[in-house]
Amino acid sequence: MYIKIEGLSRTYVLNNGHKSVALEKVDLEIQQGEFICLLGPSGCGKSTLLNMIAGFEKPSTGSVNIKGELVDKPSVDRITIFQNYGLLPWRTVVKNVELGLEAKIPDKRKRREIAEEYIRLVGLSDYKKHHPAQLSGGMQQRVALARALAVDPEILLMDEPLGALDAMTRMNMQEEIERLWLEKQKTIIFVTHDIEEAVFLADRIVMMTPGPGRIKSIIDVPLARKRDRTSPDFLKIRDQVFAGFELKGVDHTEYYL
Amino acid sequence: MRMGIFRKTAVVVVSLSLLIGVWELVVLTGRFAPSLLPSPAKVAAGIGDLISDGSLISHLGVSLARFATGYFSASVIGMLLGLLFGCYKRIWAFIDPIVQVLRPVSPIAWFPFIVLWFGIGDVPAIVIIFIAAFYPVLLSTVSGVRKVDAIYLKVADNFDVRQPKRLFKIILPAAFPFIANGLHMALGSAWVFLVAGEMVGAQSGLGYLIIDARNSLRSDLVLAGIILIGVSGLLLDRLIRLLENGIEKQWGVSLGGGT
Known part of the structure; x- marks a missing residue:
C-alpha cells in the first residue's frame, strides 16, 4: 500500500493539565494517484491527521508509512498547501515559486526556467513580477500550487486551501485543482468541511466526526470526470454524505393520497 | 483623515511663522539682551554665514559620516545578535537580564570609559551613537524573531530550507516589519546622542559647532546650530519613513513604525 496509516492517535495536553484527544485510532490506506477528501466539522481532527501525514506533528500512538517508510519529519516529497497560502510576502511570484528549487537546483537560469514553466501552468505568467499582496486570494493560491508542483512532489496535502475564497472563485479553483491533478498525476489529500467540494473532487471521501476525532465512514465517488454539480448522480452522492453526517431531517409527515 | 499636500504645507508654514512671530515679538519687547535671546534675523544671518563660509557643510559632513558609521554598525550587529538570541531562547534567558540593566544607562554615562578605551577623535562619538x-x-529583532508567523517556518521545513539559509531567507525577512520599528527608533535616539557625543569629545561636527559658538559667546550661532540639528534630524526621519513606505507597499504589510 502506498500510504498506510495505522492506529494513529494524537493527544494534546492542555494548559490546565487536562488531555484533549484530537484524533483517536485512525486506520486508513491510500493508493498512489488517489484524490482523497478528509471531510468533517471543525474539531474532527482532519487537519491534525493531515499534519501528521505531512510530518509537521508527531503521533501520540500509531504510525504513518509512505511506501514502507515511516514519516517522522516534513519532506519535499509531500508539500502542504495552506488556507492562508503561506507565500513569502517579500518575494515576487517567481521568487516564491523558486523557493523550493533553491536547495535542489544550483543553476539560477535553470531554476528560473522551471519556475516560469509552473507559473504558466497555473496561468499567471503576466503576474510573475508581482508581489503576493498585489494578487487576489485565488491567484495567491495558484502561486502556492505552482510553488508546490515545481518541486515535483509525489503527494500534495491541502489544508482547506479554498476556505478563504468566495463561492465563485472557489468553484473555479476546484476545477483548476482537478485539472492539475489529472495532468500531473499526484496523490492528493484534501481537507475540507464543504460537502459539495468533497463530492466534486474526491475519489473517496473520508468522513470524520469530532469528540474525539475519528473516521466515521468512507464513501466511494464513482463519478466520471469532469463532474456535473447538478447531475442526479452527483446529488445522490451528496445526499448520501448528508445522511452520513445525520444532516438530513427525518421526514415524519404522513402522506395522503 | 488625509489632508491634501497643499493644506499640509500651509499648516506647516503657518505653524512655523507663528513660532518665529512670537519669538520676534519677545525680542522686540527689549527685555532680553541680544546675547541671551538673539533675534530671528540675526540667527538667519548666522545660518547664512555658516553656509557661505563652508563650515556648515564640513561639520554636517563629519557628523553624518560618524552617524552613518555608528548607526549602521549598530544595526548590523544588533540584527545579527538579535537573530541569534531570538532563535536560541536559552541563551537569551542569560543575556536578557544584562541588557535590561545596561539599556537604561545613557550612552553619555559611558563617556569616561569611552575616552579611556578609545581615546579622542571620531571614535568616541561613533561609540556613543552605536x-x-x-x-x-537588538530588542526589536529578538522580539521580531519570536513573532514570526509559524506558517513561514512550516513552509521552510516543507521545502527543506536549512540553516543558515533559513535564518537569512525566511526568518530575517519575516521578522523585518518588527525590526524596522526598532531601526526607526534607533535612528531618532542615535541622532540625539550624536550631538551629545560631539559636545563632550569632538573637535568637529554639529555638536562641536554649538560648543564652539558658545565658547566665542555667539548665541546666534548656538541657536543656528540647534535649528540645523533639528532640521537634519527631521530629514533623516523622513528618509527612513520613505524607505518604510516603499517596503510596506511592496509587501502589503504594515510596519507599524513610529511617526
Missing part, C-alpha cells in the same frame, strides 16, 4: 542605536535594534 550604544544609543544598539539596544532598540
Whole structure:
C-alpha cells in the first residue's frame, strides 16, 4: 500500500493539565494517484491527521508509512498547501515559486526556467513580477500550487486551501485543482468541511466526526470526470454524505393520497 | 483623515511663522539682551554665514559620516545578535537580564570609559551613537524573531530550507516589519546622542559647532546650530519613513513604525 496509516492517535495536553484527544485510532490506506477528501466539522481532527501525514506533528500512538517508510519529519516529497497560502510576502511570484528549487537546483537560469514553466501552468505568467499582496486570494493560491508542483512532489496535502475564497472563485479553483491533478498525476489529500467540494473532487471521501476525532465512514465517488454539480448522480452522492453526517431531517409527515 | 499636500504645507508654514512671530515679538519687547535671546534675523544671518563660509557643510559632513558609521554598525550587529538570541531562547534567558540593566544607562554615562578605551577623535562619538542605536535594534529583532508567523517556518521545513539559509531567507525577512520599528527608533535616539557625543569629545561636527559658538559667546550661532540639528534630524526621519513606505507597499504589510 502506498500510504498506510495505522492506529494513529494524537493527544494534546492542555494548559490546565487536562488531555484533549484530537484524533483517536485512525486506520486508513491510500493508493498512489488517489484524490482523497478528509471531510468533517471543525474539531474532527482532519487537519491534525493531515499534519501528521505531512510530518509537521508527531503521533501520540500509531504510525504513518509512505511506501514502507515511516514519516517522522516534513519532506519535499509531500508539500502542504495552506488556507492562508503561506507565500513569502517579500518575494515576487517567481521568487516564491523558486523557493523550493533553491536547495535542489544550483543553476539560477535553470531554476528560473522551471519556475516560469509552473507559473504558466497555473496561468499567471503576466503576474510573475508581482508581489503576493498585489494578487487576489485565488491567484495567491495558484502561486502556492505552482510553488508546490515545481518541486515535483509525489503527494500534495491541502489544508482547506479554498476556505478563504468566495463561492465563485472557489468553484473555479476546484476545477483548476482537478485539472492539475489529472495532468500531473499526484496523490492528493484534501481537507475540507464543504460537502459539495468533497463530492466534486474526491475519489473517496473520508468522513470524520469530532469528540474525539475519528473516521466515521468512507464513501466511494464513482463519478466520471469532469463532474456535473447538478447531475442526479452527483446529488445522490451528496445526499448520501448528508445522511452520513445525520444532516438530513427525518421526514415524519404522513402522506395522503 | 488625509489632508491634501497643499493644506499640509500651509499648516506647516503657518505653524512655523507663528513660532518665529512670537519669538520676534519677545525680542522686540527689549527685555532680553541680544546675547541671551538673539533675534530671528540675526540667527538667519548666522545660518547664512555658516553656509557661505563652508563650515556648515564640513561639520554636517563629519557628523553624518560618524552617524552613518555608528548607526549602521549598530544595526548590523544588533540584527545579527538579535537573530541569534531570538532563535536560541536559552541563551537569551542569560543575556536578557544584562541588557535590561545596561539599556537604561545613557550612552553619555559611558563617556569616561569611552575616552579611556578609545581615546579622542571620531571614535568616541561613533561609540556613543552605536550604544544609543544598539539596544532598540537588538530588542526589536529578538522580539521580531519570536513573532514570526509559524506558517513561514512550516513552509521552510516543507521545502527543506536549512540553516543558515533559513535564518537569512525566511526568518530575517519575516521578522523585518518588527525590526524596522526598532531601526526607526534607533535612528531618532542615535541622532540625539550624536550631538551629545560631539559636545563632550569632538573637535568637529554639529555638536562641536554649538560648543564652539558658545565658547566665542555667539548665541546666534548656538541657536543656528540647534535649528540645523533639528532640521537634519527631521530629514533623516523622513528618509527612513520613505524607505518604510516603499517596503510596506511592496509587501502589503504594515510596519507599524513610529511617526
